[in-house]
Amino acid sequence: MNISDMQFKMILHELAGIVGREHTLTAKADITIYGVDYFWLPRMLVDRGTLPPLPDVVVLPGSVEEVSEVIKMANLYHVPVIPWGGGSGSQGGIMPVYGGIIMDMKRLNQVIEINETDGTTTAQAGINGYDLECAVNEAGWTFPHYPASIHSATLGGYLACRGSGTISTKYGKAEDMVLSMQVVLPNGDIIRTLPVPNHAAGPGILQLFVGAEGSFGTITEATVRIERLPEVRRFRSYLFPDMHAGLEAGRRIMLDRLQPLVIRLYDERSTIKTVRRVLGAEVDHGSYMVIGFDGFEDIVAAQERHAFAICEGMDGQDLGEELGRLWWEHRYDFYFPPKVLDFPWMFGTLDTVCTFEKMEPLYWAKRKVLEEAYLEWNLFYYAHFSHWYPWGVMAYDRFIIENPPQDPDEALALHNEVWDLAVKINIEYGGVINEHHGVGLKMARHVRPQYGPAFQVIEGLKNTLDPYNIMNPGKMGFGPTR
Amino acid sequence: MKHLEAHKRALYELRFSPMCKPATEVANLTQLESHTVRARTMMLWRIAWGIIDWGPREAELLYESTLDSISCAFDVFHYPIHQYMLDARADIWEAGLAPENVKQAVGRDAASEAGDCPESDILLLAGEVAQLGDDALLGPMEAALRAAAVDSATWVAPTGALSYALGAWDVAEAQARRVADGIHGGGARTVIADGPETAWALTRIYAALGIEMPDDVTVVLLSEVLADHLTPGERDLGVVFVHDSRPAYLISAEEPLHTAILPGYTEDELTFGKGPVYEAPRRLLGAMGAERVHGTWTRALAKTCGADDGLWLTHPDLAKGLAAQRLDHAEYLGATIVVTDSPLAAAWLAKHAAEREVEVKLLSELFV
Numbered sequence: 001m002n003i004s005d006m007q008f009k010m011i012l013h014e015l016a017g018i019v020g021r022e023h024t025l026t027a028k029a030d031i032t033i034y035g036v037d038y039f040w041l042p043r044m045l046v047d048r049g050t051l052p053p054l055p056d057v058v059v060l061p062g063s064v065e066e067v068s069e070v071i072k073m074a075n076l077y078h079v080p081v082i083p084w085g086g087g088s089g090s091q092g093g094i095m096p097v098y099g100g101i102i103m104d105m106k107r108l109n110q111v112i113e114i115n116e117t118d119g120t121t122t123a124q125a126g127i128n129g130y131d132l133e134c135a136v137n138e139a140g141w142t143f144p145h146y147p148a149s150i151h152s153a154t155l156g157g158y159l160a161c162r163g164s165g166t167i168s169t170k171y172g173k174a175e176d177m178v179l180s181m182q183v184v185l186p187n188g189d190i191i192r193t194l195p196v197p198n199h200a201a202g203p204g205i206l207q208l209f210v211g212a213e214g215s216f217g218t219i220t221e222a223t224v225r226i227e228r229l230p231e232v233r234r235f236r237s238y239l240f241p242d243m244h245a246g247l248e249a250g251r252r253i254m255l256d257r258l259q260p261l262v263i264r265l266y267d268e269r270s271t272i273k274t275v276r277r278v279l280g281a282e283v284d285h286g287s288y289m290v291i292g293f294d295g296f297e298d299i300v301a302a303q304e305r306h307a308f309a310i311c312e313g314m315d316g317q318d319l320g321e322e323l324g325r326l327w328w329e330h331r332y333d334f335y336f337p338p339k340v341l342d343f344p345w346m347f348g349t350l351d352t353v354c355t356f357e358k359m360e361p362l363y364w365a366k367r368k369v370l371e372e373a374y375l376e377w378n379l380f381y382y383a384h385f386s387h388w389y390p391w392g393v394m395a396y397d398r399f400i401i402e403n404p405p406q407d408p409d410e411a412l413a414l415h416n417e418v419w420d421l422a423v424k425i426n427i428e429y430g431g432v433i434n435e436h437h438g439v440g441l442k443m444a445r446h447v448r449p450q451y452g453p454a455f456q457v458i459e460g461l462k463n464t465l466d467p468y469n470i471m472n473p474g475k476m477g478f479g480p481t482r
Numbered sequence: 483m484k485h486l487e488a489h490k491r492a493l494y495e496l497r498f499s500p501m502c503k504p505a506t507e508v509a510n511l512t513q514l515e516s517h518t519v520r521a522r523t524m525m526l527w528r529i530a531w532g533i534i535d536w537g538p539r540e541a542e543l544l545y546e547s548t549l550d551s552i553s554c555a556f557d558v559f560h561y562p563i564h565q566y567m568l569d570a571r572a573d574i575w576e577a578g579l580a581p582e583n584v585k586q587a588v589g590r591d592a593a594s595e596a597g598d599c600p601e602s603d604i605l606l607l608a609g610e611v612a613q614l615g616d617d618a619l620l621g622p623m624e625a626a627l628r629a630a631a632v633d634s635a636t637w638v639a640p641t642g643a644l645s646y647a648l649g650a651w652d653v654a655e656a657q658a659r660r661v662a663d664g665i666h667g668g669g670a671r672t673v674i675a676d677g678p679e680t681a682w683a684l685t686r687i688y689a690a691l692g693i694e695m696p697d698d699v700t701v702v703l704l705s706e707v708l709a710d711h712l713t714p715g716e717r718d719l720g721v722v723f724v725h726d727s728r729p730a731y732l733i734s735a736e737e738p739l740h741t742a743i744l745p746g747y748t749e750d751e752l753t754f755g756k757g758p759v760y761e762a763p764r765r766l767l768g769a770m771g772a773e774r775v776h777g778t779w780t781r782a783l784a785k786t787c788g789a790d791d792g793l794w795l796t797h798p799d800l801a802k803g804l805a806a807q808r809l810d811h812a813e814y815l816g817a818t819i820v821v822t823d824s825p826l827a828a829a830w831l832a833k834h835a836a837e838r839e840v841e842v843k844l845l846s847e848l849f850v
Contacts, residue, residue, distance in 0.1 A: 025514070025516070027539045028539075029516065029525070029537065029539035029540050029543055030514070030515075030516040030539070030543075032521075032524075032525075033515050033516055033518070033520065033521040033524060033525075034515055036498065036524070037500070038498065038500055043498045046497075046498075046524070046528075047497075047498075049533050058515075060513055060514070084515070086500060087500055087515065087520065088500035088501070104513070104514075104515060106513035106515075107513045109513065126513070128505065130556070148501060149500060149501060151501060151502075151556040152500040152501060152520070153500075330558070332501065332558055333558050333559075335501050336499065336501050336502070336557060336558045336559055337495035337496055337499050337502070337559070337561075338495045338559065339559075340499065340501075342495070342498075
């Protein structure tokens, strides 16, 4: 914060008055962790013995009223406020690039209601994903949002970043599951969106806050859809001769509305590099697919019959249930140490989504252009396709540079160049800058080009809602706090 | 940092992983990010690799926690976080950097008296009772053993578990040596541990400290002895919630949550812990026809109530909060009675259940 020490102390005093002294943190040992999420950049800085930008102060409000008071105070002094969930974001969405207040939401962690008549649950935004899941499990339900970050992320984080889970192909992304939310606006007002998401009562404001990563307000409570725990949940794996055959099988399954729980198709490189390494599957060619269904046994059996016929019609080799089940049980292994990607490598998930017709041209263009452009760095590109829609599919594609520059500034420059090129191809080939990891700091500069003239809608809303730009500045295409 | 040095590689692997469950038991209470496993491993990695030094707040953060019995459950590769914590605490202690409250707790432990070990084939070693400094729960334990027709003598002696957990391995070693010598001198062939922490000392800590127990001595939990020798009749106990104390996790043959916890399942209770330390209380309660409840909220399993690892001595407010969390959870599940095989846990939980409807009992008390 660009203020005097005296003023900072006065602000601290006010903050402690709102949330309590024990919930106002300034010690370096406490605030260091708040500068690091799962984005490559802050981790790289820490890995190399430095630190990313840190907040000036961290507060943990215990009620929506306290959230409101903190934000009103920040408005008064034009101090940045960055809402914090579980710290598992991969885009630097929580990075306090202009310092200020990080507002850790985890004390707002109560399940308010499980409504078995409506199949919904209402919970505070700071609840841990797994805690929410266990709470609804105890009542015989599931919140079918199973991201790899479930043990870390919060409900508010799911929604603020438009997150996606393993079984989104059947149950949808976070934004599809939410019915309504309570939000604290950048001026401190507490509002509620309409009670239901589908209506003809105007344009709807619910989705303004979903995916806004705190820029338009702070999510404090949400009502989301829950589902009955399924009678059966079954998986099967297939090996296709190539990625094209696998994509075509997936497309047909989606267009036939067979409602798979999951389709995860690995390109030829991932099939060998990842599936073999992590699952120990003896595959040395082709494109590996896991497909699963859940629900009532007889319905699942019928869905499987049709889907498997499609797979076999595309020359998919049935590898049986065992490998499919193995994938399900080990699906998070890919994201846990020691198997997760780590330094000194440079890496990133360049995910995008587009219609079926555009996916293969996009994939091949990105792979060719990136590998040629960064030949000297031996950039390696690979992908899997893990979140499917009736109209298209998401590419979870990644790059790896095993020997990047060790100088942090050089490394960052190279990292940004790779992203710039990848995003350019995503947009040029009909994709978007991201499918489910969000924008954060990493993609902030790409939001304006992504939207083009339409960005004025976002900008106009931001200027109206947050005239001093206190909420999560430096992200979503916006600059510093004014 | 010689002890932490051994974990440099593991800490390096873990240092940024938010997937390794942010919550420790204390973090579940305070919700502070700096109390999470993620923060702790990043901090320990930076110290182990010489990036930062221990400062007063770092040392304090290390002790504002338990030995973390749950992080393994949320990490598919089961990194033993508790071991890194133990070794870091030993480094801190040896460097003289332990916070004052920790020094006081160790001083209290070091000053606690142990009489001579009685001569007996079967010895009830009351290490948890010694730590409590109150032998009110000894009576029910001895009575339960008599009801089980087990002829034993009792020795109230600090085992070293408390000081070991706080990093004071020099104090722990002296206490351990005294216990091992006492057992040897008293001729016991079977040592019955009064609770999981005593069993943890005898079966794990002494080996780590290089203290040899006599070869022909068998160590067994009191709950196991009772389960093997008692045939209790059916009783109306109410709705029972079994509290597995945190040290249970450290001595179990098959740790709770030995498979990684994944969403979308309802789990059988056995998934949350197999082996005598978990099964003996369940067997006894089953024989009594007790209606038991357990949560799928797995953070609550094998979770400290604040009485373990000396937290109740070093950070009583945090420990009180953990007890309240535990009791809240039991009440949420509909329990009317919380049963535990740990005297430390029983005493601490009972102290904080005074104003509640739910009752707390040491397992042995059910047979008196």
